[in-house]
Amino acid sequence: MADLGWPEMLIIAIAAMVLFGWKRLPDASRSLGRSIRVFRSEIAGMRTDAEGTTNPTAVPPTTVAPSDLDAPAPVTTTEVAGTPRQPD
Numbered sequence: 563m564a565d566l567g568w569p570e571m572l573i574i575a576i577a578a579m580v581l582f583g584w585k586r587l588p589d590a591s592r593s594l595g596r597s598i599r600v601f602r603s604e605i606a607g608m609r610t611d612a613e614g615t616t617n618p619t620a621v622p623p624t625t626v627a628p629s630d631l632d633a634p635a636p637v638t639t640t641e642v643a644g645t646p647r648q649p650d
Contacts, residue, residue, distance in 0.1 A: 578590070
């Protein structure tokens with residue numbers, strides 16, 4: 563990482579105050595911190611996915627076997643006329 567001394571940090575702080583203003587500087591730095599935190603968590607998630615492990619915060623998918631109860635009921639009337647259909 564770059565070696566930043568006091569003069570460089572002072573210049574960066576003055577530039578940030580000029581760009582964002584004194585009142586917006588806390589909000590801008592808070593937003594930057596949140597963005598960095600989200601970025602780091604996404605990178606960590608990508609690393610765990612690449613290693614073959616699952617993300618501990620992810621919800622595991624559930625598989626449900628289809629059953630006869632889930633099947634739609636057979637239609638006994640025609641859609642247009644509304645009259646009963648003849649059984650086959």
